[in-house]
Amino acid sequence: MSTHVQRRPILGFFxxxxxxxxxxxxxxxxxxxxTTVVWLAILSGVGVVLxxxxxxxxxxxxx
Amino acid sequence: xxxxxQVLALTGAVAAVLAFPAxxxxxxxxxxxxxxxxxxxxxxILDTAEAPGEGATQDDPxxxxxxxxxxxxxxxxxxxxxxxxxxxxAGLPLSSGSVDNxxxxxxxxxxxxxxxxxxxxxxxxxxxxxxxxxxxITGTGGSCEASGFVTGTGSPTSxxxxxxxxxxxxxxxxxxxxVFAGTKVVPxxxxxxxxxxxx
Numbered sequence: 001m002s003t004h005v006q007r008r009p010i011l012g013f014f015x016x017x018x019x020x021x022x023x024x025x026x027x028x029x030x031x032x033x034x035t036t037v038v039w040l041a042i043l044s045g046v047g048v049v050l051x052x053x054x055x056x057x058x059x060x061x062x063x
Numbered sequence: 064x065x066x067x068x069q070v071l072a073l074t075g076a077v078a079a080v081l082a083f084p085a086x087x088x089x090x091x092x093x094x095x096x097x098x099x100x101x102x103x104x105x106x107x108i109l110d111t112a113e114a115p116g117e118g119a120t121q122d123d124p125x126x127x128x129x130x131x132x133x134x135x136x137x138x139x140x141x142x143x144x145x146x147x148x149x150x151x152x153a154g155l156p157l158s159s160g161s162v163d164n165x166x167x168x169x170x171x172x173x174x175x176x177x178x179x180x181x182x183x184x185x186x187x188x189x190x191x192x193x194x195x196x197x198x199x200i201t202g203t204g205g206s207c208e209a210s211g212f213v214t215g216t217g218s219p220t221s222x223x224x225x226x227x228x229x230x231x232x233x234x235x236x237x238x239x240x241x242v243f244a245g246t247k248v249v250p251x252x253x254x255x256x257x258x259x260x261x262x
Binding site: 014024060 | 192228230248
């Protein structure tokens, strides 16, 4: 019987987005980064990329 | 090929962060000048700044008490009439309006109470957030642009923004663990091989 790997890129997208937004807000509130929408967008974008890449490359669990 | 695209995208994102230039590190003013004094709720002087001049830099931002006031005074190099003004905070336009100045004034001063700020603005002034602020006036006769950095008072962990950020990060981590837990080998043919998503 043929099989395939089921992945969750959309879940990875939102996981990365929320993680990126959260990290950005914490860095802002501690004054590590200046509070600008540019940094917010960059960190969110990096989170999204990491989330999608992680979802696309995560090792599959066997049945 | 797909793996190479992913690696390139990841490398590009990291490079963009590392190469992103640091924001301006000094209070600046062009076509005008101003001085600012912040006071806490009890009326004690908290911080002072001048633009152009000392204070209100990224390394030494102008400290503001959300329950206090800011005394300000400013002058323009020329008489600016029949124009517009705008204020940008954190890179976002906050407020704008028109300038008449029929009297032809070049100086102005006042006291701004911060107690009436909306909730999110008050949250941003709790903790160590370094917030860039830019103000511009443009009209007949000249223009003025001033910029600097402000920060709040108190512990960063007392700000609701800290808890919002920590909560979002926690949700992201939980969803990330679900990504790994949900990546599994299932029966099916090539037609389902590209399926994915939240389910």
